């Protein structure tokens with residue numbers, strides 16, 4: 001029972017964290033912001049360095065806002081299962097590091113690739129697509145957030161255009 005509870009809490013923490021991070025931070029940031037694009041998508045950078053080691057405040061802010069959605073549920077999840085909460089956070093942290101190893105010419109072994117496909121988990125190869133083209137491969141951890149995130153992205157782009165047009169008309 002405890003094991004099941006811990007697994008469910010860990011899974012829920014990752015599902016909710018990735019959902020909020022993708023739809024309330026990552027996608028809107030691509031449309032309205034600059035932080036994430038500068039930090040995450042600029043060329044010629046070491047992503048391992050970016051993800052783990054840097055002390056650049058911009059990078060830290062992007063990182064902080066990106067992980068915040070995973071932290072806000074801790075008080076509730078902790079009461080249900082402390083082990084599950086820790087497991088979820090640990091998996092999330094390890095996955096951040098793992099999905100940024102592409103720069104090191106990492107190739108995900110076939111069996112792991114297969115497991116990730118079945119479980120809809122983002123591999124470094126898939127995440128690398130997002131770094132190269134910000135219109136692709138959303139969902140930091142779960143691949144099924146990609147399609148709705150792309151639709152959300154298109155919607156926000158149109159919304160931003162309309163907003164600009166309206167302010168232009170109002171200023172005339």
Ligand SMILES: [Zn+2]
Pocket residue numbers: 040100127131
């Ligand atoms: Zn990334």
Ligand SMILES: [Zn+2]
Pocket residue numbers: 026030036040041130134
């Ligand atoms: Zn991005």
